[in-house]
Structure formats: C-alpha cells, structure tokens
Amino acid sequence: MTELLNIKVNNKNFHSKNGTIEVLSGINFSVGEGEFVSIIGQSGCGKSTLLRIISGLEKEFEGSISLHRKNNSISFIFQDLGLFPWMTVSQNLEFTNANEAEIETALKNVSLYDKKDSWIKELSGGMKQRLAVARGLINKPKILLMDEPLRELDMITKEKLQAEIKELLKKSNATTLLVTHDIEEAIYFSNRIVVLSEKPAIVKKIFSVNINTDDRYTSSFQNLKAEIKNELI
Amino acid sequence: MVSVSKKINVQTIIKGAIVPLIIVFLWQIGTTTGFLPTSIISPPLPAFANFFKLLFNGEFLSHFFNSSKRLFGGFIIGSSIGTLIGLIIGYKKKVAHYFEPLLLILVPVPPLAWIPLLIILFGTGDGVKISLISCGCFATMFLSTSLGVKGIDKRFLDVCKIYKKSDYEIIKKVVLPFSLPIIFSSLRVAMALSWTLLMASEMIKSSSGLGWFINDSRNFSRADDLVAGIMIVGLLGKLTDFAVVKIGKYFTRWQDKRIEND
Numbered sequence: 009m010t011e012l013l014n015i016k017v018n019n020k021n022f023h024s025k026n027g028t029i030e031v032l033s034g035i036n037f038s039v040g041e042g043e044f045v046s047i048i049g050q051s052g053c054g055k056s057t058l059l060r061i062i063s064g065l066e067k068e069f070e071g072s073i074s075l076h077r078k079n080n081s082i083s084f085i086f087q088d089l090g091l092f093p094w095m096t097v098s099q100n101l102e103f104t105n106a107n108e109a110e111i112e113t114a115l116k117n118v119s120l121y122d123k124k125d126s127w128i129k130e131l132s133g134g135m136k137q138r139l140a141v142a143r144g145l146i147n148k149p150k151i152l153l154m155d156e157p158l159r160e161l162d163m164i165t166k167e168k169l170q171a172e173i174k175e176l177l178k179k180s181n182a183t184t185l186l187v188t189h190d191i192e193e194a195i196y197f198s199n200r201i202v203v204l205s206e207k208p209a210i211v212k213k214i215f216s217v218n219i220n221t222d223d224r225y226t227s228s229f230q231n232l233k234a235e236i237k238n239e240l241i
Numbered sequence: 242m243v244s245v246s247k248k249i250n251v252q253t254i255i256k257g258a259i260v261p262l263i264i265v266f267l268w269q270i271g272t273t274t275g276f277l278p279t280s281i282i283s284p285p286l287p288a289f290a291n292f293f294k295l296l297f298n299g300e301f302l303s304h305f306f307n308s309s310k311r312l313f314g315g316f317i318i319g320s321s322i323g324t325l326i327g328l329i330i331g332y333k334k335k336v337a338h339y340f341e342p343l344l345l346i347l348v349p350v351p352p353l354a355w356i357p358l359l360i361i362l363f364g365t366g367d368g369v370k371i372s373l374i375s376c377g378c379f380a381t382m383f384l385s386t387s388l389g390v391k392g393i394d395k396r397f398l399d400v401c402k403i404y405k406k407s408d409y410e411i412i413k414k415v416v417l418p419f420s421l422p423i424i425f426s427s428l429r430v431a432m433a434l435s436w437t438l439l440m441a442s443e444m445i446k447s448s449s450g451l452g453w454f455i456n457d458s459r460n461f462s463r464a465d466d467l468v469a470g471i472m473i474v475g476l477l478g479k480l481t482d483f484a485v486v487k488i489g490k491y492f493t494r495w496q497d498k499r500i501e502n503d
Binding site for chain 1: 396397399400402403404414415418419421493494495496497
C-alpha cells in the first residue's frame with residue numbers, strides 16, 4: 009500500500025490560566041492510500057486535537073504532517089456535524105461548491121433526496137448524520153477525517169448507518185481517519201487501529217485488523233475487541 | 242388543535258385588554274371628577290372620536306408622511322450601517338483592534354447629545370432628524386451585532402476553513418445568517434428608539450410631523466388632538482414593531498424553537 013500521509017506530532021500544548029497542559033506527545037504513524045485508520049483512546053485524551061492538526065485547523069504544534077501526493081483534498085465530518093441550520097439540506101451541500109448533479113447524487117446516496125428542501129431542524133438525528141456524511145464525501149476527497157460522527161445515535165440507528173457509511177466509503181475509495189472511543193466501531197471500519205494513551209497522548213499500540221469485520225459476533229471480532237480494550241485500560 | 246389555538250388567542254387578547262380598559266376607566270373618572278384638567282387632557286370618548294377623525298384628515302396625513310420619511314430614513318440608514326460594521330468588527334479581530342475602542346467610546350453617548358453637532362452639520366431640516374435617528378440605530382445595532390457575531394459557534398467557522406471560503410463568503414453565508422436572530426431582536430429595540438428620537442427631534446425643532454403635531458396641540462390647548470396624536474403614535478409604534486417581528490420570524494424560520502425556548 010502506497011503511503012499517503014505521515015503524521016508526526018512531537019508536542020502539542022494547550023495554554024490556560026492554570027498553566028500549560030501537554031496534550032499530545034510522541035505521535036508518529038503513517039496512513040496508506042485508501043486505508044481506513046481509526047484513532048481510539050479515552051475521552052479527553054487528545055484524539056480530536058490530533059484530527060484537527062491533520063486537517064490543518066490546528067496549526068500550533070511541534071512536528072509535521074506530510075502528504076505524499078499533491079492536490080490532496082481533505083474533508084472533515086465534525087463531532088457535532090457542523091451543519092448550518094439556516095440552510096436547507098441541499099444548500100448545506102451547495103456550500104461545498106458542488107454542482108446540482110453532484111448534490112442530487114449525494115442526496116440519493118444517503119436517501120435524503122426527498123428532504124432536499126427541508127431545514128436541518130426538520131431532520132432526525134440519523135438523517136443529520138447521513139447529511140454530514142454526504143457533505144463529507146460530495147467533493148470526492150482523497151482524505152476523509154471523521155470525528156465521532158455517530159456518537160449521539162442509539163445502537164440500532166448507529167449500526168445501520170455504519171453499514172451505509174462503509175458502503176459509501178468503499179465506493180469513494182477515500183483514505184479515512186476516524187476518531188472514536190467505540191472499539192466495535194473502530195474494528196468494524198478499520199484496516200488499522202491506533203490506540204492512544206491518556207494525556208499526554210502517545211501512540212500506545214497499533215492493531216492491524218485482518219479479520220472479517222462485517223459480523224460483530226464472531227469470536228475473532230470479540231477477541232480483538234477485548235485485546236484493544238485491555239490496551240486502553 | 243385549531244380550536245385550542247383560537248382559544249389561546251382569544252384569552253391572550255382578553256388578558257391584554259384588561260389593563261388598558263382599567264386605564265380608560267380611571268381616565269374617564271379623572272376627567273369627570275376634575276382631577277385631570279380637560280383643558281390639558283381630553284376625556285376618552287372625544288379623544289377616541291378625534292383619533293378616527295384624524296386618521297382620515299389630509300393635513301394630519303401629511304404630518305404622518307413627513308414623520309414616516311424621517312423615521313424609516315434614519316432607521317434604515319443607521320441600522321444597516323450599524324449591522325454591517327458590527328458584522329465586520331465582530332468577525333475580524335484585526336479590524337476590531339483599530340476601530341472598536343473608538344466606537345465603544347462613542348456608542349454610550351446618548352443620541353440626544355449629538356443634536357448640537359448634527360444641527361451644525363445638517364441644519365435644522367429633515368437632515369438633523371434622520372441623522373439623529375441614524376445615530377441611535379447605529380449604536381444599538383453595532384453593539385448587539387458585534388457581540389452576537391463574537392459568540393458564533395466555532396465549529397461553523399471550522400467548516401468554512403475546510404471548504405476554503407473567503408471572508409466575504411463567510412460573512413455572507415455564515416456570520417450574517419447566524420446573527421439574524423440577535424439582529425432582529427435588536428432591530429425591535431432600534432425601531433422603538435427611532436420613535437423616541439423622532440418625537441424628540443420633531444418637538445425640539447420642526448414645523449411638521451407627528452411630534453410637532455402633538456406639541457402644537459399642547460401649545461394651543463387642543464386636548465383632543467393631543468391625546469389622539471399620542472394614541473396614533475402608540476398605534477404606529479406597535480405596527481412597526483409588529484412588522485419587524487413578522488419579518489424577523491420569516492428570516493429566522495430555520496431556528497429550532499425548542500432550542501430557543503430552552
């Protein structure tokens with residue numbers, strides 16, 4: 009697999025009135041083209057900060073983010089989705105500079121075409137997540153960053169959406185980094201899983217997922233889950 | 242559902258009418274007993290009769306049109322400039338560093354304190370009245386809009402950065418719509434202030450307008466005109482407020498009222 013992204017964060021601090029907090033330290037891993045990598049760690053360990061650094065939203069850190077191909081478009085699906093409530097469903101996609109045909113296809117892909125003129129407040133939680141995914145993928149990004157996009161959903165909706173997203177990602181062939189604290193979700197999607205330690209977060213272990221992840225109830229799936237859980241605690 | 246909402250509306254109207262009816266009743270008693278001199282305050286019935294007579298009086302309508310021109314002229318100029326500068330200063334910290342300190346010194350100056358300077362600049366005609374109302378609206382809209390914009394949810398700006406939007410696009414498509422609820426709340430305040438400043442400016446120096454009409458009625462002891470004039474200004478004030486609320490509701494119809502109520 010060709011290496012697309014090299015992530016190296018030696019140090020990232022946050023400054024507050026109470027002093028300086030070291031959030032990330034000694035992060036070093038690569039991501040191959042078309043690969044799906046999940047970053048997991050306990051709440052507040054700095055996973056989202058790492059994703060913001062990779063996206064370029066966070067610029068103050070020691071280290072480097074190297075992209076091994078030119079013209080890499082990056083897309084980001086935020087934790088709280090960042091959908092604009094004053095825009096309709098299709099206007100939210102228009103904001104990405106997508107044309108009408110692209111918007112139509114994207115909405116049909118996530119079964120939201122009949123909601124194209126609805127306000128965001130008129131969508132259910134699952135619909136909002138699907139719209140955020142559609143917005144993330146509409147520009148056919150080379151790199152897709154997802155920050156716990158399914159966090160607030162109930163288990164049934166979450167599993168249904170995970171399957172839909174997996175299908176969409178297969179079609180898009182985007183290199184994807186997912187931040188999550190849900191081990192099952194990480195195994196279900198990923199080729200590799202990066203486990204971060206608590207603050208300052210360092211890469212504790214990287215797991216390769218070499219099993220069939222479509223069925224969550226196989227012993228291999230559950231064993232891997234237990235192994236990752238042990239590493240997290 | 243319809244009958245429940247109608248019931249609520251009727252109840253609301255009845256509740257809202259109780260206090261005015263009590264005031265009219267006390268007013269009638271006051272004028273009948275001589276506690277309120279009828280040479281200054283007309284009894285309710287002649288005042289109401291005059292209220293309807295004035296609505297169709299050509300001379301009064303010309304006062305109404307003169308006042309409307311000043312009111313809306315000042316309101317539109319001051320509010321639009323105040324909102325625009327509030328948006329820019331709230332969004333661009335670099336611009337705020339240069340202009341905000343000066344504006345924050347000027348904003349607390351009571352609008353009426355500007356009158357002598359405005360007379361020097363614009364004379365005593367419509368210019369001074371329109372500019373006075375503009376000053377008041379500018380201060381109200383600038384302050385609330387810039388504060389509203391500063392409170393923007395940073396995740397929206399992150400989305401803009403991901404899609405590499407220009408400052409112009411961010412202000413137009415994100416910052417402005419985000420601020421619309423606070424802009425429309427402030428426009429109500431600016432409209433109420435515009436009426437206050439219109440009346441003050443027309444009473445101080447004018448030969449036409451609703452403020453002048455009320456003041457002239459007092460000077461020449463036309464008690465029924467005085468009270469009817471005040472009632473008409475109150476009614477028009479309510480109508481303009483209603484219009485701002487309705488327009489605001491249309492432009493912020495995307496808002497989730499459940500969140501707003503929380």
